[in-house]
Amino acid sequence: MSDIATTAESTARSSLAAEVSRRRTFAIISHPDAGKTTLTEKLLLFGGAINLAGQVKAKGERRNTRSDWMKIERERGISVVTSVMTFEFEGLVFNLLDTPGHEDFSEDTYRTLTAVDSAVMVIDAAKGIEARTRKLFEVCRLRDIPIITFINKMDRESRDVFELLDEIEKTLALDTTPMTWPVGRGREFLGTYDVVNGGVRLLEGGGAKTGAAQQIEIAELAKLNANLDVSAVKDELELVTAASKPFELEAFREGHLTPVYFGSALRNFGVGDLLQGLGKFAPEPRAQESDQRKVEATDPRMSAFVFKIQANMDPNHRDRIAFARLCSGKLSRGMKAKLVRTGKSMPLSSPQFFFAQDRSVADEAYAGDVVGIPNHGTLRIGDTLTDGEDFNFVGVPSFAPEIVRRVRLTDAMKAKKLKEALQQMSEEGVVQVFRPRDGAPALVGVVGALQLDVLKARLDAEYSLPVEFEVSEFQLARWVSSDDRKKLDTFIAANTSSIADDVDGDPVYLARNEFYLGYTRERAEGIEFTNVKDVK
Ligand code: GDP
Numbered sequence: 248m249s250d251i252a253t254t255a256e257s258t259a260r261s262s263l264a265a266e267v268s269r270r271r272t273f274a275i276i277s278h279p280d281a282g283k284t285t286l287t288e289k290l291l292l293f294g295g296a297i298n299l300a301g302q303v304k305a306k307g308e309r310r311n312t313r314s315d316w317m318k319i320e321r322e323r324g325i326s327v328v329t330s331v332m333t334f335e336f337e338g339l340v341f342n343l344l345d346t347p348g349h350e351d352f353s354e355d356t357y358r359t360l361t362a363v364d365s366a367v368m369v370i371d372a373a374k375g376i377e378a379r380t381r382k383l384f385e386v387c388r389l390r391d392i393p394i395i396t397f398i399n400k401m402d403r404e405s406r407d408v409f410e411l412l413d414e415i416e417k418t419l420a421l422d423t424t425p426m427t428w429p430v431g432r433g434r435e436f437l438g439t440y441d442v443v444n445g446g447v448r449l450l451e452g453g454g455a456k457t458g459a460a461q462q463i464e465i466a467e468l469a470k471l472n473a474n475l476d477v478s479a480v481k482d483e484l485e486l487v488t489a490a491s492k493p494f495e496l497e498a499f500r501e502g503h504l505t506p507v508y509f510g511s512a513l514r515n516f517g518v519g520d521l522l523q524g525l526g527k528f529a530p531e532p533r534a535q536e537s538d539q540r541k542v543e544a545t546d547p548r549m550s551a552f553v554f555k556i557q558a559n560m561d562p563n564h565r566d567r568i569a570f571a572r573l574c575s576g577k578l579s580r581g582m583k584a585k586l587v588r589t590g591k592s593m594p595l596s597s598p599q600f601f602f603a604q605d606r607s608v609a610d611e612a613y614a615g616d617v618v619g620i621p622n623h624g625t626l627r628i629g630d631t632l633t634d635g636e637d638f639n640f641v642g643v644p645s646f647a648p649e650i651v652r653r654v655r656l657t658d659a660m661k662a663k664k665l666k667e668a669l670q671q672m673s674e675e676g677v678v679q680v681f682r683p684r685d686g687a688p689a690l691v692g693v694v695g696a697l698q699l700d701v702l703k704a705r706l707d708a709e710y711s712l713p714v715e716f717e718v719s720e721f722q723l724a725r726w727v728s729s730d731d732r733k734k735l736d737t738f739i740a741a742n743t744s745s746i747a748d749d750v751d752g753d754p755v756y757l758a759r760n761e762f763y764l765g766y767t768r769e770r771a772e773g774i775e776f777t778n779v780k781d782v783k
Contacts, residue, residue, distance in 0.1 A: 260547060263577055263613065267544045270615030271529045272342040272572070274359055276384065277369035278377035282399040286369055286512040287332070287345065293522055294334025294341060331570060331617045339526045342617055346383075354646050354694045355555065355676065358628065360386050361643050362554045362572035362617065365529040367521065368396045368505070369512075372405030375414045384419055387502070390642075393530060394505045396423070397521050402450070402511040404433040412507065422504040424494040427520055428487050429509045435474050439509050439517060440484055442491065450516050500530055532615030535574040537631070539638035542575050544614035549576035549584065551618075552640040553630040556675040558705075567675065568619040569626035574640065578612045584632040586625065587639055593625060593632075627674045627750075629781075647724055647778035648679055648692025651757070652699065652716035655688075661712055665689075668710045673750040678702050681724060681747035681755050684739075690747065690757070691716070692724050721745070721757035723764055725776040728754075734773040742767070753780070 277283045332343045344363055346356040360366070366387050368380060387394055398411060405411075412423045427439035430447055438449040447463045449471070465484070469477045498504035506524055510517015532544035535552075542550055555570040578584075583592045598618040612618045620626060629643040656665050669689055673680040678699070679692040693699055699716055706712040726749070729735040735754070739746050745757045745767075756776065758764035768776050 260545075263547060264545045266577070266613040267615060268531050269339045270342065270532050270613060271339055271365070271525055272344065272363050272532060272615045272617070273365045273367060273525065273529060274344045274346050274363045275367045275369055276346065276360075276380060276387065276394075278371070278374070278379040281369045281371040281374070281377070281380070282512045283369050286367075286397065286399065286518065287343065289512055289515045289518045290341075290343065290522060291332060291334055292515070293519065294336045331619070333616070336522055337526060340616070341522075341525070342615065344617065356383065357386055357646065358554045358643055358676070360390065360392065362552075362570075363392060364531070364533050364615070365393045365395065365525070367525070368394050370396065370398050370411070370415075372398050372400045372408075372411065372509075373403060375406055375411055376418050381418065384421075388419075391502050393499050393502055393528075394421070395521065395524055395529065396505045396507040397512075397517070398507060398509045399512050401429050401432075401436050401439075401509050401517070402514055405429075408432075408509075415505065415507075421502075422492055422498065423507050424492050424504060425487060425507045425509075426494065426524060427507075427509050427517065428484060430468065430480055430484075431472060431475050435472055436511075437468060437472055437475065439520070440487075441520075442487060443494075448520075450511070450514060494528075496528060499528055532574075535640055536642060537638040537640045539636075542638075542640070544575055546575035546614075547577075548636060549578050549582070549632075549634040550574045550636070550638075550640075551578065551584075551632045552643060553620075553626050553628055553632070554643055556626065556628055557619075558675055558709075567622055567624060567626075569622055569630070571618055571620055571626075571632060573612055573614045573616050573618065575614050576634065577614075578616075578618060580610050582634070585635050585637075587631045587633060587637055588627070593622075595620060597621060624671055624674065628676045641781055643781065645679065645780040646694050647726070647780075649694055650696060650699070651681075651690055651692045651719055651721050651724055653688055653690055653719040655715045655717050657713050657715070664710060665706075665712055665714070668706055668712060670750070672702060672705065677705065679724075680750055681757065683744075683747045683757070685744050690719055690721065690724075720759060722760050723758040724755050725758070725764065725778055726753060726780045727756045727771075727774055727776055729774050731773055738771050738774050749780075 275283045275286065332345065334341050344359050346359050368384065370376065370380065396415065408429060412425065415421055415423050425442055428442055429436060430440055431437040436450060438447055440447050447468065465477060465481050468475055468480065494506055495504060499506065506528060508517055508521045508524060510521065512518060534541045534543045551571040551573045553569045553571045556567055557570065558567045578595065578598060580598060581594065581596060583594050585592050598612065598620055631639045654665065656662060669680045672678055681690045681692060683690065691702065703714060706714050727735065727738065739754055742756065747755045747757055749755050756767065758767065
């Protein structure tokens with residue numbers, strides 16, 4: 248009997264390991280306009296997840312079915328929603344976590360990066376490394392997330408290619424290994440040379456998708472384009488082959504080296520190479536740190552953490568969706584999970600997969616996958632779900648707000664309702680709410696100004712609460728803590744009028760400006776002021 252049990256167990260283990268090893272969970276980081284949306288569409292086309300390019304940023308009807316506050320997104324032409332797209336390609340399951348492209352909502356973006364194992368960095372060939380790419384790259388580096396580079400828009404005039412690679416190396420302190428190399432530039436761009444296997448893949452005529460590079464002799468390129476200086480191309484390819492650093496998987500996995508692909512997302516060129524590179528080099532679901540132990544992805548016991556909450560994605564489903572990244576084991580529909588924060592059990596009756604933008608009910612998901620869990624406010628950002636064990640994943644951050652405002656209610660009778668609404672909004676991560684200990688009205692803090700517009704629109708639409716925001720005497724908020732409980736209590740007692748509680752009841756010091764903050768900090772011995780908090 249026990250033999251049978253052991254055999255069944257080991258079969259389950261190996262099928263779990265097989266499922267986990269075919270997952271690739273990644274995000275695309277880029278500066279707005281570099282081509283992230285276009286590339287996303289083309290990647291999804293490869294996986295057959297959508298059959299009509301253009302759906303990712305679809306305008307018209309699909310958009311109109313979204314709820315009211317999404318109007319803000321529409322009007323400003325930016326993407327507020329972090330969506331998850333799953334597709335299969337060559338036997339692998341890719342989970343692409345989309346990050347909002349706008350400067351605002353960076354908090355959401357950062358949290359999304361806690362849920363991926365690798366990232367694709369898209370660079371506009373005419374522009375090189377831009378501000379936002381750099382910022383996002385820094386977040387990836389902090390988390391040791393390996394990066395694959397896609398230099399896009401090669402069909403247009405670009406900057407010198409050697410110079411682009413040099414810029415990556417210097418500004419990001421990241422070695423580069425070109426896996427492909429552009430042949431011809433701008434209007435004369437003919438395709439890419441496969442640096443690893445040799446051969447040229449042509450932009451026009453076959454091979455552009457997944458086919459192997461066509462073995463075209465360099466000399467023959469002249470026949471295709473009379474303007475091409477074939478001997479210069481030859482020299483350049485020799486130089487690239489001789490001078491490039493060889494690709495080293497370990498250096499890549501440790502975040503020291505990036506393989507570089509060239510292409511044109513718009514022309515669907517080079518995207519297949521990129522996807523194959525992702526499949527081959529990008530890591531399988533990684534182990535995740537918790538406050539008890541490191542949790543391996545192949546650990547048979549289910550565990551997950553919530554990194555994003557989305558409300559009202561679809562008016563037909565008036566609920567909240569918590570996006571949870573599975574860290575270990577397998578999640579089956581109907582199973583009960585333990586919400587570690589409360590110790591309560593919750594049934595996962597209809598976890599959802601996200602195939603492009605259609606929600607579909609999933610029967611099972613494995614470590615590395617992201618599932619949407621509908622709930623009515625039970626789940627919060629940073630929550631850990633397990634199959635019964637008691638541990639919390641660490642490392643889902645909350646950032647100190649850059650803008651602090653007081654919420655003014657036009658109808659004072661609705662104060663209680665506002666309190667509830669703000670609580671919900673802060674649990675969803677829309678804004679942070681700080682309740683001053685001296686009983687003054689609540690303050691809201693945001694990282695980007697757009698969050699305030701979203702909050703106002705949602706309070707109005709969902710709670711019939713018209714509000715205004717007022718500049719408060721406080722501009723900055725920092726979490727305060729100390730190893731010495733007494734010291735913290737003394738500090739709090741001496742500064743009550745500047746102390747507030749965040750959504751978890753953790754103390755926050757509110758400062759009028761940087762000067763006050765610096766002044767207080769210098770005098771508060773043994774107190775730590777932080778602008779990032781680990782959400783638990
Ligand atoms: P995002 O803001 O990063 O999502 O960028 P989009 O994908 O929306 O692209 C921004 C603009 O660049 C759009 O007008 C695209 O059509 C264009 N674009 C994207 N990829 C390419 C490309 O490979 N070549 C050219 N010529 N244009 C591109």
